[in-house]
Amino acid sequence: MRLGFNFWLGTGLTALVIFAGVLAPWIAPFDPVLDADLMSSELPPDATFWFGTDAQGRDVYTRILFGAQISLTVGIVSQVINSIIGVTLGMTAGYWGGWWDDLVNGLTNVMLAIPSLIFALAVMAVLGPGLPSLLVALGLTNWSWTCRIARSSTLSLKSQGYVQAAQTLGYGDLRIMFTQILPNMMGPILVMATLGMGSAVLSEAALSFLGLGIQPPFPSWGSMLTDARQLIQLAPWVAIFPGLAIFLSVLGFNLLGDGLRDSLDPHMRTRKP
């Protein structure tokens, strides 16, 4: 199977974010919060401070490494929650049909009608800022597409010979769902989760930018951008590097998701001439 350049670029960028996040405590030259020194504030990038320093004199490079931890946590945990909710609802709705299907469809449509960022904002406003409520907010608001895909995959898999054969062989509903249907639709679900990670990272940055997400002084790429807003003319590096980090990680997740889709779904595979 040939995987395109985009897939490898996506894998590379994602791997970079994962390395940065996991290894941050060991490879970061400074402490992201405590090494504030007003004497060395707003220094441009040099050999000591690779990405310069911010208004409090903290190393931007260090803060970006630790910011990766938060982005990764948010991306992965929220997508796990999304996938579990989406798959459970979508699969049971598609399999059982009837009033349950109508109910789940209605709920999905309602969720799709509300912009997920607005919904997340509302949830954050209720739960208050901080990482746990961020995870809940992003985990509860983005399952509708996964649910749709799980439902339609279930509908088509339900008519497959082996699912019907399983029914005649006396399998129970749950056993059929977990042994016959779920494994056969893992491909698209995985793709959705990967693409969703990109948008979760972006949503986290947006919420933190608005001051509802990760609270200062802890480094999140979004809140770093907020801090950088007043300095953008004096010290553009304080804004450029977190922005670049968000851009590259979201790009990475999206390219990885697209590449996975191309390789997992033979109908979507694009052939280069």
Add this chain to the structure above:
Amino acid sequence: MTAPLLDIRSLHLGVALGRSAHHPLLKGVSFQIMPGEAYGLVGESGSGKSVTSLAVMGLLKRPLAVSSGEILFKGQNLLTLPKREMRRLRGNRIAMIFQEPMTALNPLSTVGRQIAEMFVLHQDKSWNEAQKLAIDALASVRVPNPDRRAKNYPHQMSGGLRQRVMIAMALACNPDLLIADEPTTALDVTVQAEVLRLIKELCAERGTAVLFISHDLGVIASICQRVGVMYAGCLVEENETRALFDTPRHDYTKGLLGALPRLGSRSQHGRQRLVDIDSIIADRSKLTETRFIAPRGIEGSQP
């Protein structure tokens, strides 16, 4: 005389559309299968063969629904059986094999695992035990190298092998009744003969009754003791296989037999024309209760 294993009594079944509209598909089908007997059900596409078997399995999907009649299995009415009980019967006491061996197995797990699951599901065996039983089951359907084949995925097998795996799964729990819904249609003729012989021998060995659904009269003749002919949702004729082929009584049966080319028949019977049955399925609404064959007619017979 022993009690029949499966006793279908005037089964009416149809498409229920809303509360009042009802479009009948089976109009009072009745037949019995004795323990260990092989019963053939023939008829053209849409005559209600498969729907009858689905009714027996209790797997009719809306809007299909049984409107009246009884399906007695060992004296127990399957139509009134609770869902849970019915599920326990399926695969365990009544098993089924399908026309399409290419799609009837889960592509993502090994065939050994899929057979083993039957033992775990219905006989409460441990997975280890079940794996061994699965290999025995593969050996019993004469798959060469069963222990190696058990680790194969369905895509690594040919159609004939997959159908054998399906048979192994269906017969894993020694069911009393095997429903075979055109099990050889998708296979080529040599493989077809092997699979037929396998079904015949295994069922005879274990005393499993077979409900064999097919539109291939040759296949039916080689495997079944009795045959029922279905047309437009009715069982129009039923007889011992030999008798049915020698002296068909119903017009439709005559048409069906006449449509079968016979090898070397010219020297025996002189020049023959195959009888043509008008190939459009008759409009059900125009059929009367008694003369289902009337609107179509067969060449040579007066309607």
